[in-house]
Each structure stands twice: as C-alpha cells, then as structure tokens.
C-alpha cells in the first residue's frame with residue numbers, strides 16, 4: 001500500500017481543512033485535521049471593565065471564557081462550560097489599580113482596551129451566569 005509522505009499529507013490536509021491543527025489522541029502527536037468544530041468563543045461576563053487592585057509580582061488568572069463567577073478571575077468554570085478556552089495567567093510588574101476586561105473582547109488581555117464600548121458588546125446578551 002502506498003503511504004503519502006508526511007509533508008505531502010500536511011499540504012493536502014491544510015488545503016482541505018484550512019490549516020487548523022488538532023490533536024489526534026490515537027496518533028499521539030499533533031496532526032493536521034479536517035476538524036470543522038468552531039473554536040470556542042468567550043461569553044460576555046460584563047459590558048464594562050472590572051476595577052481591581054493588583055499586587056506586583058503576584059500571579060493572577062484572568063477569566064478568558066466569561067463563565068467564572070469570580071470575575072474577572074478564573075474559578076475553573078472553563079473546564080465545564082468552555083473546553084478549549086483557558087485563563088490567562090499574568091503577573092503585573094507594578095502594583096496598583098487596573099481595569100481588567102469583563103467583556104472578553106479586548107485585544108490586550110487581561111486589560112480593558114475599550115472594546116466593550118462597541119456595538120458588538122453593548123447589543124449582545126450577557127452571560128446567564130453574570
């Protein structure tokens with residue numbers, strides 16, 4: 001039986017599936033796959049940022065899925081509600097007040113960049129857990 005060379009297989013599958021990489025547990029390696037499942041999307045926990053007081057050097061886990069009840073921080077809800085999304089761990093260099101994103105649409109996570117002011121956030125429903 002002819003077997004395609006791995007490089008040829010990668011090119012073929014990228015062309016067919018858009019290049020998304022998925023894990024194939026039976027192969028024990030990362031393989032290109034024809035996965036069609038959409039990437040999980042975060043829900044909007046709040047339509048405004050959360051003001052917090054951060055400590056320098058302390059590690060925080062910012063909720064990236066929007067399902068945590070401890071906003072803006074992770075409570076582990078992503079494991080059940082949004083598999084595929086993970087919290088963002090960060091350690092601020094300076095202590096002090098900060099505005100952490102609550103809409104989960106910021107382009108500079110975990111900090112608010114004003115994206116919550118857009119219609120995509122303001123017109124969207126809040127997470128049922130919010």
Ligand code: FES
Nearest residue numbers: 101102103112115
């Ligand atoms: S709360 Fe998300 S960008 Fe401001």
